[in-house]
Amino acid sequence: MSQLKYLRPSFGKAFAKNFLQWFPGHMGKGMKQMQQQLMNVDCILEVHDARIPLSGRNEVFRTTLLGVRPHLLVLNKCDLIPKDQHSIILNAVKNKGYASDVLFTDCRTPEGPGVRDVLPTITNKIMNVHRYNRQSEKSYNLLVIGVPNVGKSSLINVLRNYHSKRKKATKVGPVAGVTRSVLTKIQVSYEPLIYLLDSPGILEPQVRDVEAAFRLALCASMQDHLVGIINIADYLLYWLNKHGHYSYVEKLGLKEPSDDILEVLTLYALNEKLTKKMKDLSTGKMVVRPNIESAATNMVRMFRRGELGLFFLDCDLLL
Numbered sequence: 001m002s003q004l005k006y007l008r009p010s011f012g013k014a015f016a017k018n019f020l021q022w023f024p025g026h027m028g029k030g031m032k033q034m035q036q037q038l039m040n041v042d043c044i045l046e047v048h049d050a051r052i053p054l055s056g057r058n059e060v061f062r063t064t065l066l067g068v069r070p071h072l073l074v075l076n077k078c079d080l081i082p083k084d085q086h087s088i089i090l091n092a093v094k095n096k097g098y099a100s101d102v103l104f105t106d107c108r109t110p111e112g113p114g115v116r117d118v119l120p121t122i123t124n125k126i127m128n129v130h131r132y133n134r135q136s137e138k139s140y141n142l143l144v145i146g147v148p149n150v151g152k153s154s155l156i157n158v159l160r161n162y163h164s165k166r167k168k169a170t171k172v173g174p175v176a177g178v179t180r181s182v183l184t185k186i187q188v189s190y191e192p193l194i195y196l197l198d199s200p201g202i203l204e205p206q207v208r209d210v211e212a213a214f215r216l217a218l219c220a221s222m223q224d225h226l227v228g229i230i231n232i233a234d235y236l237l238y239w240l241n242k243h244g245h246y247s248y249v250e251k252l253g254l255k256e257p258s259d260d261i262l263e264v265l266t267l268y269a270l271n272e273k274l275t276k277k278m279k280d281l282s283t284g285k286m287v288v289r290p291n292i293e294s295a296a297t298n299m300v301r302m303f304r305r306g307e308l309g310l311f312f313l314d315c316d317l318l319l
């Protein structure tokens, strides 16, 4: 195997600034509306992507929404991380003071223990809390918060389906920013009467660093076009090589590991016959070239489906 260099992808300052500060208007509006609703909320259900429990955290939530209401942190998509790292992750988020109550969930297996434990854990928390001016109200409201694409809507749908046969009350999608409506109210329990308020995924107005932004992009919490799918694939290759995960070699039909993303994508595109027609500028004729954008899209998709392996992407932040 040739010597790998593990060079993190680097970009011009203007480009990095652009995607570190991506904050569409609906996120600012959503944040304001959530703050206004806090008075009517009995518990906050914060959802994270278990692959990035640290770099995927929106610190603005802590200063604006958390601390005044009971709070449960759910680490969703736990089917995409290794089981033997659950306790390390749990300790990390508790040590950071993110939450004292933490559950791992996998919305793809709604009958699994994590999802089933969400409502009983919350019920336990809200029953013991004094509700000030709302003591006489018969129903409870939970506010669901999180960065985009972590599975908030999926979790709400699963919880809701325990009580109703109607499927998919809330729209779910593989792209960040599907939920734009603010605070849709959905009943999830009769006894006690509990409503969930769905909210749009909200990123920090300024993501802390380039690596955190790449991990968010890799987990689809930022839209692919903001970072560029080849850049995302490049970060993925860097991360896999750095951590000694070489399953991509076989999956992409390569002979050996490589740290050259263009080489990797070109070889994979040729193996899969992913080509595109384009004009050769020197001759003016149409020529067929490997479609490296399609190759990058496939490679990133394999990661997102867990087909390249199960990974805790924030492991370096524990060092």
Ligand SMILES: Nc1nc2c(ncn2[C@@H]2O[C@H](COP(=O)(O)OP(=O)(O)OP(=O)(O)O)[C@@H](O)[C@H]2O)c(=O)[nH]1
Binding pocket: 076, 077, 078, 079, 080, 105, 106, 107, 108, 146, 147, 148, 149, 150, 151, 152, 153, 154, 155, 171, 172, 173, 174, 175, 176, 177, 178, 179, 180, 199, 200, 201, 202
């Ligand atoms: N593997 C896996 N995928 C999940 C899980 N939960 C949700 N997903 C997928 O993640 C993607 C995003 O899910 P959503 O429920 O739309 O996420 P969201 O947080 O509501 O997204 P926004 O509306 O963008 O804020 C979808 O493709 C879901 O199918 C899970 O536990 N495991």
